[in-house]
Amino acid sequence: MKPDILLVEPMMQFIEDQLDAAYTVHRLYDPAQKETLEAALPNIRAVATGGGTGLSNEWIEKLPSLGVIAINGVGTDKVDLKFTRSRNIDVTTTPGVLTDDVADMGIALMLGVLRHVAKGDAFVRAGKWGKEGFPLGHSPKGKRLGILGLGQIGKAFGRRAEAFGMDVHFWNRSPVKDTTWKSCASPVALAQDSDVLCVIVAANAQTKDIVNGEVLKALGPKGILINIARGSVVDENALLAALNDGTIGAAGLDVYLDEPRIREDFFTAPNTVLMPHQGSATVETRVAMGELVLANIAAHFAGEKPPTTVN
Ligand code: 8YV
Numbered sequence: 001m002k003p004d005i006l007l008v009e010p011m012m013q014f015i016e017d018q019l020d021a022a023y024t025v026h027r028l029y030d031p032a033q034k035e036t037l038e039a040a041l042p043n044i045r046a047v048a049t050g051g052g053t054g055l056s057n058e059w060i061e062k063l064p065s066l067g068v069i070a071i072n073g074v075g076t077d078k079v080d081l082k083f084t085r086s087r088n089i090d091v092t093t094t095p096g097v098l099t100d101d102v103a104d105m106g107i108a109l110m111l112g113v114l115r116h117v118a119k120g121d122a123f124v125r126a127g128k129w130g131k132e133g134f135p136l137g138h139s140p141k142g143k144r145l146g147i148l149g150l151g152q153i154g155k156a157f158g159r160r161a162e163a164f165g166m167d168v169h170f171w172n173r174s175p176v177k178d179t180t181w182k183s184c185a186s187p188v189a190l191a192q193d194s195d196v197l198c199v200i201v202a203a204n205a206q207t208k209d210i211v212n213g214e215v216l217k218a219l220g221p222k223g224i225l226i227n228i229a230r231g232s233v234v235d236e237n238a239l240l241a242a243l244n245d246g247t248i249g250a251a252g253l254d255v256y257l258d259e260p261r262i263r264e265d266f267f268t269a270p271n272t273v274l275m276p277h278q279g280s281a282t283v284e285t286r287v288a289m290g291e292l293v294l295a296n297i298a299a300h301f302a303g304e305k306p307p308t309t310v311n
Contacts, residue, residue: 003301004040006063008049011072012283015290019048022298046070046297051093052230052259052277054078060087068300070293073280074098077203077230081311091311092296096152097288098280103156105279106198106228107164109252112273113224114138141165146194148187148210149201149229150176157198157228169193173206187211191218196226203230213238213247222249228279231257243269254279 005023010016019025026037026044045065049055051073057080060066068090069079076093084091112118115137123134145161147154147170158168158181169182171190176183184190187210191197197219201207211225211234219225225248227234236257242248250271256262259277266274280289296306 003045004043005046005048005297006037006044008047008055009053011048011290011293012286014287015294018290018294019297046300048072048293048297049079051075052078052255057083060084060089068092068297068306070296070306072289072293075203075230076310077232085311089311090296090300090306090309092292092306092308093310094289094292095308097292098285099152099156101282101285102153102200102228102279103160105254105275106153106157106200106226106252107160109226109228109254109273109275110140110161110196110198110224113226113250113252113271114140118273140196143167143195144169144193146170146184146190146197147181148190148197148199149173149207150179150181151200151202153228154198154200155179157200161196161198166196173201187215188218191215191223192220194219194223196224198226199229199233201229201233203232207233209233209235209238211235211239213242216242216248219248221246224249225251226253227251228254231255231259236263240265240269243272 002022002024004026006026006028008028026040027033041062042064044063045067047055047066047069049069049071051071052075055069066089069084071091071093074093074095076091079091081091116135123129141164143166145166145168147158150170150172154170161168169184171184171187184193199211201210213235216238243251252273254275255277292308296308299306
């Protein structure tokens with residue numbers, strides 16, 4: 001008999017095939033499996049889920065045999081780490097392997113905004129080329145980049161930005177020793193000193209709405225906000241107002257508060273490039289992430305500590 005596990009959101013086929021080979025996989029997102037899942041709840045010992053999706057305490061309470069939650073990502077904001085520890089449930093993530101791709105997405109959004117990539121695509125497809133003018137873009141070279149949250153991904157973004165000739169500085173909650181980039185005293189001071197503000201801070205109670213109206217005002221009417229962190233770290237009311245009234249110039253967003261049901265106000269926000277949370281979504285990285293998920297679940301069933309436990 002294969003052990004029962006719960007898959008909260010789809011993973012790439014290559015990884016799901018390996019899960020199916022080793023376990024009886026109950027898919028939470030498949031309405032056709034509702035009844036079999038209900039019957040299997042007491043036996044489920046492992047959960048695989050996404051960083052942006054996590055697992056609520058309500059669901060954890062339904063799984064008395066649960067021993068490991070393997071997050072296919074690095075964000076732990078959607079799993080209660082204290083509660084899981086109190087229940088002796090290991091929570092694991094996929095550190096390291098997605099750093100470069102998420103940083104690349106930040107760069108893609110930044111260049112997309114600066115060079116009007118999405119607008120240009122729509123312009124050509126609409127047959128407007130040669131009939132209407134197209135706005136000049138802006139060069140990243142010589143611009144000031146502020147990184148809000150200088151972890152691994154923030155550093156990878158900064159290294160890329162330097163290669164584009166940008167002047168990098170940052171704000172981080174705790175001091176960062178291994179960098180020569182200038183540290184700013186507060187998120188507002190960082191925004192004041194930035195043409196492009198890239199948010200890549202971990203989401204938690206302390207960083208909720210850290211990019212608020214005051215920070216956006218400090219970023220200013222030519223400023224560009226890039227968010228590759230989590231929707232919760234930006235006050236979305238303040239952001240939408242700032243885009244619409246010209247308090248900031250533009251935004252490139254990969255993440256939102258309520259994904260995938262994002263506020264429709266984003267669809268009409270001016271100078272905004274939107275991506276559907278694709279930071280780590282490359283074949284190469286999703287293979288590497290999926291393999292870590294497989295290794296963590298396998299370790300649990302082998303009676304070992306899962307290698308990338310975080311709680
Ligand atoms: C993934 C993420 O998109 O790492 C994270 O925390 O949000 C992303 O890598 C997600 O985990 C897949 O659902």
